[in-house]
Amino acid sequence: MQATHATPNASSLARLVNCLDENEFALLAGVKVTTLDAWRKRGKGPEYVLLGRNYLYPIAGVQTHVTSLVRSRTSIGPNRVLL
Numbered sequence: 001m002q003a004t005h006a007t008p009n010a011s012s013l014a015r016l017v018n019c020l021d022e023n024e025f026a027l028l029a030g031v032k033v034t035t036l037d038a039w040r041k042r043g044k045g046p047e048y049v050l051l052g053r054n055y056l057y058p059i060a061g062v063q064t065h066v067t068s069l070v071r072s073r074t075s076i077g078p079n080r081v082l083l
Contacts, residue, residue: 010023010054014054014056017056017058018059019058019059020057020059020062021054021057022036022057024057025046025062036055040055047061048061
């Protein structure tokens with residue numbers, strides 16, 4: 001019987017260096033990969049690494065970025081009416 005070896009994919013290889021690949025981060029962010037490209041061009045979004053032709057997002061950088069997006073709830077002032 002011959003052993004079968006699964007071919008590693010970008011996601012599993014990215015995890016070896018504590019990163020998300022571009023597709024995983026796009027899924028997490030709820031955006032298309034093309035949006036990530038636009039964010040990188042504008043200097044927006046989390047830190048990334050270009051390794052060969054692959055964009056990797058270090059998990060620590062993603063966590064920092066997500067933390068930077070946290071917004072405090074504001075209370076409704078006395079002159080505002082909830083509908």
